Amino acid sequence: MRHDVLALGNAIVDVIATAEDDFLIRHAIQKGGMTLIDEPRAEALYGLMGPGRVVSGGSAANTIAGVASFGGAGAYIGKVRNDELGKLYRHDLTATGVTFATADAVSGPTTARCLIAVTPDGQRSMSTYLGACQGLSTLDVDADLVRSSAIVYLEGYLWDPPAAKEAFRKASEIAHAAGSRVALTLSDSFCVDRWRDEFLGLIRNGVVDIVFANEHELRSLYQTADIDTAINAMREEPVLAVVTRSENGAMAIARSETIAVPAYPVERVVDTTGAGDLFAAGFLFGLAGGRDHRDCLRLGALAAAEIISHIGARPETSLRTLAEQNGLG
Amino acid sequence: MRHDVLALGNAIVDVIATAEDDFLIRHAIQKGGMTLIDEPRAEALYGLMGPGRVVSGGSAANTIAGVASFGGAGAYIGKVRNDELGKLYRHDLTATGVTFATADAVSGPTTARCLIAVTPDGQRSMSTYLGACQGLSTLDVDADLVRSSAIVYLEGYLWDPPAAKEAFRKASEIAHAAGSRVALTLSDSFCVDRWRDEFLGLIRNGVVDIVFANEHELRSLYQTADIDTAINAMREEPVLAVVTRSENGAMAIARSETIAVPAYPVERVVDTTGAGDLFAAGFLFGLAGGRDHRDCLRLGALAAAEIISHIGARPETSLRTLAEQNGLG
Numbered sequence: 253m254r255h256d257v258l259a260l261g262n263a264i265v266d267v268i269a270t271a272e273d274d275f276l277i278r279h280a281i282q283k284g285g286m287t288l289i290d291e292p293r294a295e296a297l298y299g300l301m302g303p304g305r306v307v308s309g310g311s312a313a314n315t316i317a318g319v320a321s322f323g324g325a326g327a328y329i330g331k332v333r334n335d336e337l338g339k340l341y342r343h344d345l346t347a348t349g350v351t352f353a354t355a356d357a358v359s360g361p362t363t364a365r366c367l368i369a370v371t372p373d374g375q376r377s378m379s380t381y382l383g384a385c386q387g388l389s390t391l392d393v394d395a396d397l398v399r400s401s402a403i404v405y406l407e408g409y410l411w412d413p414p415a416a417k418e419a420f421r422k423a424s425e426i427a428h429a430a431g432s433r434v435a436l437t438l439s440d441s442f443c444v445d446r447w448r449d450e451f452l453g454l455i456r457n458g459v460v461d462i463v464f465a466n467e468h469e470l471r472s473l474y475q476t477a478d479i480d481t482a483i484n485a486m487r488e489e490p491v492l493a494v495v496t497r498s499e500n501g502a503m504a505i506a507r508s509e510t511i512a513v514p515a516y517p518v519e520r521v522v523d524t525t526g527a528g529d530l531f532a533a534g535f536l537f538g539l540a541g542g543r544d545h546r547d548c549l550r551l552g553a554l555a556a557a558e559i560i561s562h563i564g565a566r567p568e569t570s571l572r573t574l575a576e577q578n579g580l581g
Numbered sequence: 582m583r584h585d586v587l588a589l590g591n592a593i594v595d596v597i598a599t600a601e602d603d604f605l606i607r608h609a610i611q612k613g614g615m616t617l618i619d620e621p622r623a624e625a626l627y628g629l630m631g632p633g634r635v636v637s638g639g640s641a642a643n644t645i646a647g648v649a650s651f652g653g654a655g656a657y658i659g660k661v662r663n664d665e666l667g668k669l670y671r672h673d674l675t676a677t678g679v680t681f682a683t684a685d686a687v688s689g690p691t692t693a694r695c696l697i698a699v700t701p702d703g704q705r706s707m708s709t710y711l712g713a714c715q716g717l718s719t720l721d722v723d724a725d726l727v728r729s730s731a732i733v734y735l736e737g738y739l740w741d742p743p744a745a746k747e748a749f750r751k752a753s754e755i756a757h758a759a760g761s762r763v764a765l766t767l768s769d770s771f772c773v774d775r776w777r778d779e780f781l782g783l784i785r786n787g788v789v790d791i792v793f794a795n796e797h798e799l800r801s802l803y804q805t806a807d808i809d810t811a812i813n814a815m816r817e818e819p820v821l822a823v824v825t826r827s828e829n830g831a832m833a834i835a836r837s838e839t840i841a842v843p844a845y846p847v848e849r850v851v852d853t854t855g856a857g858d859l860f861a862a863g864f865l866f867g868l869a870g871g872r873d874h875r876d877c878l879r880l881g882a883l884a885a886a887e888i889i890s891h892i893g894a895r896p897e898t899s900l901r902t903l904a905e906q907n908g909l910g
Contacts, residue, residue: 269676270897303646303673303895306635317632336665344632347598563891566632568599 255351256324256540258401260393260423261312262385262409262416263330263345263354264364265337268376268525268563269304271369276377281369286378286440288412289367294381297367306337307564308344309366311439312407314526314565318533318555320349321571324540327351327401329392329419333384337363348566353394357387374521374560386413390422398423399430402540405532406460408439411447424459433539435462437532438469445472455489462492462539464532470495492545494552496531502553504535504545513549516557516578526565530555534571551580584680585653585869587730589722589752590641591714591738591745592659592674592683593693594666597705597854597892598633600698605706610698615707615769617741618696623710626696635666636893637673638695640768641736643855643894647862647884649678650900653869656680656726658748660717666692667713677895682723686716699892703850715742719751727752728759731869734861735789737768740776753788762868764791766861767798774801784818791821791868793861799824821874823881825860831882833864833874842878845886845907855894859884863900880909 276283279300289297298304316326328345332338334356341363345352361383369377388410398404404427410416424434436454438444444451451473454460463486465473470482486493486505493505501514534551543551555571562568575581605612608629618626627633645655657674661667663685670692674681690712698706717739727733733756739745753763765783767773773780780802783789792815794802799811815822815834822834830843863880872880884900891897904910 298672301672301676303637303676304669305893306669308632340633340635343627343630347630347632563897564634568892 253400254325255327255401257316257319257403257405257536258327258329258397259312259316259405260329260410260420261310261407262364262382262413263313263332263341264310264366264380264385265341266307266309266366266368266525266565267298267301267304268307268368268370268523269302271302271371273371276369276371281377281379282442283371283377284375285442286380289379289381291361291381291383294365294367294379297379301367301369305563306340307566308341309526309565311409311437311529312405313345314529315405315533315536316350317345317348317566318530318571319537321567322533322537322551322575323572324537327397329354329394329397331357331384331388331392332363333357333361335362337365338384354392357384360384360387368525370523370525370563374524376523376525382413386415388413388419389415390418393419393422393426395426398426401427401432403433403435403536405435405536407437408443408447408451411443411450421459433461434459435464435536436460437464437528438473441468441472444469448473455491458490460491462494464494464496464528466496466498466528494535496528496556502531502549504549511545511549513546513553516553518557518561521560523563524560526559527556529565530559530567547580551575554578554580582729583654584656584730586645586648586732586734586865587656587658587726588641588645588734589658589739589749590639590736591693591711591742592642592661592670593639593695593709593714594670595636595638595695595697595854595894596627596630596633597636597697597699598631600631600700602700605698605700610706610708611771612700612706613704614771615709618708618710620690620710620712623694623696623708626708630696630698634892635669636895637670638855638894640738640766640858641734642674643858644734644862644865645679646674646677646895647859647900648866650896651862651866651880651904652901653866656730658683658721658723658726660686660713660721661692662686662690662713664691666694683721686713689713689716697854699852699854703853703889705852705854711742715744717742717748718744719747722748722751722755724755727755730756730761732762732764732865734764734865736766737772737776737780740772740779750788762790763788764793764865765789766793766857767802770797770801773798777802784820787819789820791823793823793825793857795825795827795857823864825857825885831860831878833878840874840878842875842882845882847886847890850889852892853889855888856885858894859888859896876909880904883907883909
């Protein structure tokens with residue numbers, strides 16, 4: 253079977269609860285960011301959080317679930333354990349129609365959890381215990397699956413668990429040998445801070461062909477407070493860059509052309525969790541289907557608008573139907 | 582510590598997924614109802630469902646979480662196992678501020694699950710595996726806790742696991758001996774079908790003082806297709822009856838007076854799960870605070886409107902704040 257997109261990422265179950273801003277301050281949670289935590293901190297923080305909703309997440313997995321919701325053929329590589337949360341994760345991702353054949357870890361740390369505090373402004377602040385994700389390795393990269401996919405999509409967060417880097421590099425090599433494209437999301441400005449030089453290496457040495465970033469991540473990559481400086485620096489890189497700008501829409505930047513589209517209007521921003529992930533879903537679905545960059549951006553903006561209008565990072569309505577209703581079918 | 586309301590119920594974790602109507606037909610799920618299932622059926626059905634959200638539920642527990650959200654002092658008696666879902670359940674209910682001290686089951690069936698299919702019309706259809714709930718018994722009824730509570734609220738669903746009936750009767754006896762009131766929700770028209778004579782006995786023999794019912798349940802109780810006939814029959818019973826009528830509002834019926842209030846307008850009905858539970862929360866909170874029946878009904882209608890405007894049966898905004906904003910603070 254051919255796949256439009258294969259995504260590699262940290263397989264993480266989200267526990268989402270609403271919180272006031274002072275909760276973040278009291279418990280030293282970086283607002284708007286993703287902070288890595290260990291299991292004792294995860295247990296302690298969970299005990300302090302309000303009532304939660306448990307939903308499957310993980311950045312690249314959200315993206316691939318979005319591709320499937322558009323009607324695309326998606327596959328996923330990521331690591332869960334054979335525990336209750338792992339079963340839930342596998343069920344949810346498989347139920348979206350995504351091919352997810354990575355073997356469970358049968359020992360070691362438990363399935364990863366991300367504790368997400370959503371403040372009244374719709375902003376989400378994430379504390380992640382990577383757990384079983386740390387077991388993802390080159391052994392999990394199924395070469396046939398990579399070769400079957402038009403685009404391989406990798407999340408920058410994979411740079412955090414050490415063995416996953418090698419899985420990432422292996423997937424990129426196989427994809428390029430098969431004539432497929434490789435995309436990377438910078439994931440988070442703090443993640444860029446941790447891995448700036450390596451990310452620039454991936455971009456400049458042909459390991460990736462397409463880069464997704466929001467303004468924070470782009471400014472962090474080039475260590476500048478000025479977004480135009482960062483965009484101009486990105487324009488010089490040998491990649492297609494897709495830059496998301498929240499309510500200001502999004503841009504596709506290549507050396508020769510820049511295309512911008514506005515954001516879709518949203519009645520009320522409920523929870524921004526997954527906005528970037530779903531933007532990538534729309535863009536990649538369009539790209540795999542041979543659509544031009546403007547349509548790809550529009551598909552991304554549409555999916556992002558759907559995801560921020562409710563709690564959770566997986567689509568609640570069919571993106572395929574939504575695309576048809578908005579003249580993008 | 583004094584409690585406004587103590588609720589006894591089946592402690593159930595909800596797994597909520599959207600589904601089309603033909604999913605219900607294909608898998609023989611009673612639309613709008615609550616069907617009891619065994620563990621193999623629960624496993625099979627879960628495998629067939631779409632991606633789900635896991636949230637703590639259980640009818641009476643939803644009610645008591647609602648009472649706490651209004652700012653009332655709530656307590657709960659219900660049975661979970663010491664497994665992952667049980668931990669999640671205890672966390673979520675405790676995090677709402679409710680006192681929940683019932684001991685975990687340490688052996689036997691796993692924590693109860695309710696698989697909820699939400700169709701595009703917002704209607705929910707429930708398939709429940711009672712699991713650990715079946716272990717709730719008179720041993721779990723803490724007499725001091727019952728005596729500390731102004732109102733004891735019992736769900737009709739407790740009639741399904743056999744040992745829970747006795748827990749229910751014991752709680753009622755202790756409450757009445759302490760001068761507290763006892764309320765019962767009829768829970769579901771199919772539940773009324775299963776236990777009609779016993780429910781009428783509870784109402785006529787002074788075991789309960791207040792009865793919550795929707796129109797389906799009331800018609801089922803008196804086996805009539807005509808709602809006015811059912812309401813007139815209820816008026817003759819020696820209880821205060823609270824009848825919810827969906828978009829037609831709600832009524833408080835006693836022999837001497839009938840008070841009706843309209844429903845609060847809702848922009849879009851997303852998921853009706855918990856509407857009756859939260860109506861009861863508002864009414865009971867008002868009653869425990871000495872408010873008149875009209876205000877109690879209004880508080881119920883307000884809480885019901887909040888709950889049906891999003892997925893899940895636990896409030897997502899502070900009901901206390903909502904009450905203040907609507908002149909009911």
